[in-house]
Amino acid sequence: MKTDIILSGVGGQGILSIAAVIGEAAVHRNLYMKQAEVHGMSQRGGDVQSNLRISDKPIHSDLIAKGKADLILSLEPMEALRYLPYLSKEGWIVTNSTPFNNIPDYPESSDLQKALDAVPNKVILDIDSIAKELGSIRVSNIVMLGAATPFIGMDYEEIEKGIRRIFSRKGEDIVNMNLKALAAGKAVADSHMKH
Amino acid sequence: MDKLLLLGDEAIAQAALDAGLSGVYAYPGTPSTEITEYIQNTQKDKTENIHCRWSTNEKTAMEAALGMSFAGKRALVCMKCVGVNVCADPFINSAITGIVGGLVFVAADDPSMHSSQDEQDSRFYGNFAMVPILEPSSQQEAYDMVYNGFELSERCGVPVMLRIVTRLAHSRAGVVRRERKPQNELHYSKDPKQFMLLPAVARLKYKKLLESQKDYLEYAEESAYNHYTDGPDKSKGVVASGIAFNYLMENYPEGCPFPVLKIGQYPLPETKLRKMVTECKELVVVEEGYPFIEDQLKGLLGIGLTVHGKKDGWLPRAGELNPDIVGKAFGFELPETPALPEVVKNRPPSLCVGCGHRDMYDALNAAVHEKGEDSKVFGDIGCYTLGYLPPYKAIHSCVDMGASITMAKGASDAGLKYAVAVIGDSTFTHSGMTSLLDAVNENAPITVIISDNETTAMTGGQDSAGTGKIEAICLGLGVDPEHLKVLVPLKKNHDEMVETIRLEMNYRGLSVIIPRRECIQTASRKNKNK
Numbered sequence: 138m139k140t141d142i143i144l145s146g147v148g149g150q151g152i153l154s155i156a157a158v159i160g161e162a163a164v165h166r167n168l169y170m171k172q173a174e175v176h177g178m179s180q181r182g183g184d185v186q187s188n189l190r191i192s193d194k195p196i197h198s199d200l201i202a203k204g205k206a207d208l209i210l211s212l213e214p215m216e217a218l219r220y221l222p223y224l225s226k227e228g229w230i231v232t233n234s235t236p237f238n239n240i241p242d243y244p245e246s247s248d249l250q251k252a253l254d255a256v257p258n259k260v261i262l263d264i265d266s267i268a269k270e271l272g273s274i275r276v277s278n279i280v281m282l283g284a285a286t287p288f289i290g291m292d293y294e295e296i297e298k299g300i301r302r303i304f305s306r307k308g309e310d311i312v313n314m315n316l317k318a319l320a321a322g323k324a325v326a327d328s329h330m331k332h
Numbered sequence: 333m334d335k336l337l338l339l340g341d342e343a344i345a346q347a348a349l350d351a352g353l354s355g356v357y358a359y360p361g362t363p364s365t366e367i368t369e370y371i372q373n374t375q376k377d378k379t380e381n382i383h384c385r386w387s388t389n390e391k392t393a394m395e396a397a398l399g400m401s402f403a404g405k406r407a408l409v410c411m412k413c414v415g416v417n418v419c420a421d422p423f424i425n426s427a428i429t430g431i432v433g434g435l436v437f438v439a440a441d442d443p444s445m446h447s448s449q450d451e452q453d454s455r456f457y458g459n460f461a462m463v464p465i466l467e468p469s470s471q472q473e474a475y476d477m478v479y480n481g482f483e484l485s486e487r488c489g490v491p492v493m494l495r496i497v498t499r500l501a502h503s504r505a506g507v508v509r510r511e512r513k514p515q516n517e518l519h520y521s522k523d524p525k526q527f528m529l530l531p532a533v534a535r536l537k538y539k540k541l542l543e544s545q546k547d548y549l550e551y552a553e554e555s556a557y558n559h560y561t562d563g564p565d566k567s568k569g570v571v572a573s574g575i576a577f578n579y580l581m582e583n584y585p586e587g588c589p590f591p592v593l594k595i596g597q598y599p600l601p602e603t604k605l606r607k608m609v610t611e612c613k614e615l616v617v618v619e620e621g622y623p624f625i626e627d628q629l630k631g632l633l634g635i636g637l638t639v640h641g642k643k644d645g646w647l648p649r650a651g652e653l654n655p656d657i658v659g660k661a662f663g664f665e666l667p668e669t670p671a672l673p674e675v676v677k678n679r680p681p682s683l684c685v686g687c688g689h690r691d692m693y694d695a696l697n698a699a700v701h702e703k704g705e706d707s708k709v710f711g712d713i714g715c716y717t718l719g720y721l722p723p724y725k726a727i728h729s730c731v732d733m734g735a736s737i738t739m740a741k742g743a744s745d746a747g748l749k750y751a752v753a754v755i756g757d758s759t760f761t762h763s764g765m766t767s768l769l770d771a772v773n774e775n776a777p778i779t780v781i782i783s784d785n786e787t788t789a790m791t792g793g794q795d796s797a798g799t800g801k802i803e804a805i806c807l808g809l810g811v812d813p814e815h816l817k818v819l820v821p822l823k824k825n826h827d828e829m830v831e832t833i834r835l836e837m838n839y840r841g842l843s844v845i846i847p848r849r850e851c852i853q854t855a856s857r858k859n860k861n862k
């Protein structure tokens with residue numbers, strides 16, 4: 138197997154916590170993994186991305202080539218579109234629908250919607266409201282991850298295990314809350330894919 | 333041994349710890365910061381007595397590391413590309429004194445300038461100092477090179493440079509650890525003159541360094557990091573160094589048809605290169621940074637066959653490489669991919685909402701705009717450099733750490749009426765104190781604003797060397813207490829701040845204004861940890 142994922146968002150949104158769970162799951166399965174992150178200047182409210190590559194064979198480049206990403210997983214809709222040139226023909230965009238508007242020329246929501254409509258394979262969801270319904274806004278990122286689980290190339294149970302291992306230090310309640318968030322995200326993706 | 337998932341920076345830190353490190357010396361700088369932070373996180377209980385506190389700048393870091401090496405112990409120095417300029421003096425001279433305890437010098441370059449003022453290539457410094465250079469292509473190699481690097485340094489008798497780039501520093505991969513070695517015992521050089529660079533001694537030491545070059549070459553020839561893989565198609569021979577090698581191989585998943593010489597240790601292995609020159613029709617150099625290998629291969633008059641690289645436009649001269657750029661150079665078609673949608677706009681970094689620098693700039697702009705063209709604001713390096721961007725558009729320069737004060741002074745010397753410098757607290761102690769002394773000694777009519785957020789914010793909130801001491805430092809340097817003003821940058825104090833800045837700008841001597849409020853990121857982190 139080989140999955141190339143681009144995680145994107147705005148500095149401070151926490152794309153790296155999503156990457157950490159996938160990474161934990163991948164390493165536990167003895168897969169090869171490379172994950173290039175952005176630290177430094179752009180973490181101050183700029184656009185940030187992480188290239189996450191998982192494979193059962195050794196991986197050369199830390200960066201994903203154009204047209205090769207299987208998945209763009211984004212915490213912000215405009216940031217999902219920024220990496221469109223990297224998405225493969227069969228690739229999926231899974232993105233949060235809520236804009237993070239910290240620039241003066243942020244696009245109109247109708248224009249943004251039009252651009253997203255043009256992408257064939259996509260799951261768009263409002264992670265904050267799903268997380269709120271579950272009772273904790275802090276698990277939004279895991280809702281996001283849940284919606285991406287069908288496209289990561291690992292079994293859902295392995296991602297669940299990754300969550301258990303990463304959050305186990307914080308107690309059983311936190312683990313369960315995150316597992317619920319993961320399931321809620323996955324349910325959205327499943328219903329999208331049926332259509 | 334166990335396998336860890338580590339950033340390149342963390343792999344370097346773990347390797348140094350495992351190799352018997354006694355101290356890391358560093359000043360923060362992207363992309364090198366996480367090396368020292370990783371070591372700090374392992375040393376919270378202080379049982380191992382490994383030095384890991386931040387240094388005031390790169391020069392003090394390098395000198396302290398050399399001192400630790402003088403005492404026989406193993407030391408690590410880390411910095412970003414431009415930091416090498418700051419410590420060039422001790423670094424170059426440390427090759428002439430040589431070392432006692434192993435010394436590994438990590439230079440983290442930033443091609444594409446993700447977070448830097450330039451994309452200088454530190455391999456030139458290693459070459460200039462005439463020391464061995466290691467250049468890893470993976471996190472595991474970074475680990476192995478550092479783990480063995482201390483030994484190599486002790487064997488060569490000089491510091492060894494490890495040159496990394498952003499994509500290696502900030503990329504995570506599995507790394508297998510090796511057994512932990514004990515620290516060196518305290519011991520000194522048998523040669524009492526070793527560190528005495530008086531001309532008469534230095535001449536001898538320099539001769540020795542020159543003689544050692546053939547040994548360093550021999551080690552590079554034997555090094556497993558300089559690996560020759562033969563290929564059936566001799567129309568090209570490829571020389572690929574560091575992570576550029578990965579971009580090459582990404583394009584040839586089934587193996588490269590051309591012979592490939594992977595470079596990971598310098599000086600360049602001449603024998604292996606000669607084999608390639610003899611057997612191949614032309615050479616291609618793929619390297620991250622400046623055309624360092626390419627220049628050496630071409631020389632002035634060439635080696636009798638074509639060498640493609642960054643100088644003939646085969647690869648772009650500026651910016652970092654990636655699989656697409658390298659693939660295109662080797663004649664691969666890029667797949668057709670959707671263009672970037674027009675709705676996607678640039679999202680530059682910006683000052684955090686609630687940041688004290690914002691209130692400082694609001695007040696400064698109000699005072700400066702009254703003076704029109706008679707006033708210029710010299711900026712410096714840190715979060716407050718973002719004051720260049722809208723809505724503030726407040727500064728006219730950003731060059732190197734400390735330059736704000738000295739450039740303001742120079743412009744004032746030239747006749748600029750109202751010269752203002754804006755500098756952060758960490759940058760002030762890094763390189764602004766000496767600048768301020770120049771201004772004090774001539775009572776230059778400039779206004780220095782030390783925007784003190786009590787941390788080194790831009791690089792992630794490391795301790796700042798001057799916290800709690802800024803006024804004392806200024807007074808100690810001779811700033812007139814009448815013209816040393818401390819303010820609290822908050823909206824409600826706006827008018828008071830404007831008035832103070834206006835008054836001090838009008839004063840025809842040196843004044844220092846210190847707007848002080850803790851960085852909101854640092855403050856909220858402290859709150860969380862409570």
Ligand SMILES: Cc1ncc(C[n+]2csc(CCOP(=O)(O)OP(=O)(O)O)c2C)c(N)n1
Nearest residue numbers: 361713714715756757758759787788789790
């Ligand atoms: C010689 C050199 N070393 C390190 C850096 C990396 N660097 C850029 S900004 C910065 C922090 C500056 O801190 P401070 O002046 O306190 O400003 P703040 O970011 O806290 O506002 C550092 C360490 C650099 N650009 N140049």
